[in-house]
Amino acid sequence: MNQDDMKKAVARAALDYLNEYDMVIGMGTGSTVNYFIDLLSSVKSRVDAVVSSSDATTAKLKALGFHVKELNQTGDILLYFDGADECDQHNRLIKGGGGALTREKVVAEAAEKFICMIDETKRVDLLGGFPLAVEVIPMARSLVARKLVKLGGQPVFRQGFVTDNGGEILDVHHLKITDPVTLEQEINAIPGVISHGLFARRGADITLIADSSGQVKTQT
Numbered sequence: 182m183n184q185d186d187m188k189k190a191v192a193r194a195a196l197d198y199l200n201e202y203d204m205v206i207g208m209g210t211g212s213t214v215n216y217f218i219d220l221l222s223s224v225k226s227r228v229d230a231v232v233s234s235s236d237a238t239t240a241k242l243k244a245l246g247f248h249v250k251e252l253n254q255t256g257d258i259l260l261y262f263d264g265a266d267e268c269d270q271h272n273r274l275i276k277g278g279g280g281a282l283t284r285e286k287v288v289a290e291a292a293e294k295f296i297c298m299i300d301e302t303k304r305v306d307l308l309g310g311f312p313l314a315v316e317v318i319p320m321a322r323s324l325v326a327r328k329l330v331k332l333g334g335q336p337v338f339r340q341g342f343v344t345d346n347g348g349e350i351l352d353v354h355h356l357k358i359t360d361p362v363t364l365e366q367e368i369n370a371i372p373g374v375i376s377h378g379l380f381a382r383r384g385a386d387i388t389l390i391a392d393s394s395g396q397v398k399t400q401t
């Protein structure tokens with residue numbers, strides 16, 4: 182089974198968590214989420230409305246006839262579904278490969294339960310192999326980059342990419358993330374940082390992990 186098939190398998194398994202009708206749910210961004218949204222069409226009556234984490238996800242949801250609501254209209258939500266770029270044994274995550282991390286973090290924070298969908302290639306013992314995306318306001322980019330070097334990383338400007346919030350992204354390579362909660366706070370504290378893709382304080386509650394035989398394991 183290739184990686185795309187594993188993404189489809191884990192998306193299928195995540196559907197089991199939609200076990201009520203007329204639910205208001207949160208939706209992440211990325212290829213795994215796109216498979217999940219396609220499958221969600223078959224159980225539409227269980228979904229009253231969706232809070233989206235990106236313009237791309239909103240467009241896909243609307244094209245399939247889902248009702249998309251602003252988080253300001255819904256208050257807290259029950260479930261949030263999203264993929265990730267890396268996940269450790271404590272369900273702490275690196276996200277943001279697609280640049281949607283800030284809104285993803287906001288919607289995840291509003292959810293009672295965050296259900297993360299990954300394939301086994303993304304399950305790691307130590308976070309940081311995948312570059313950590315840090316979203317910055319454009320005028321602060323160089324300042325933030327220098328601070329990230331002091332934290333031990335090698336930031337690379339994601340040229341030509343602008344986030345849904347008008348921010349820019351620094352992809353930080355070679356971070357040894359031995360204390361994810363502390364590093365999350367340290368990066369949050371740099372002036373000019375909008376948000377970043379380390380989800381440590383609020384990681385996933387349940388991570389579903391598909392392996393190459395199509396089996397899906399649950400990590401809580």
Ligand SMILES: O=C[C@H](O)[C@H](O)[C@H](O)COP(=O)(O)O
Nearest residue numbers: 211212213264277279280281
């Ligand atoms: O900004 C992108 C998101 O954090 C995605 O959840 C993450 O990059 C995983 O994406 P995919 O499901 O495409 O591998």
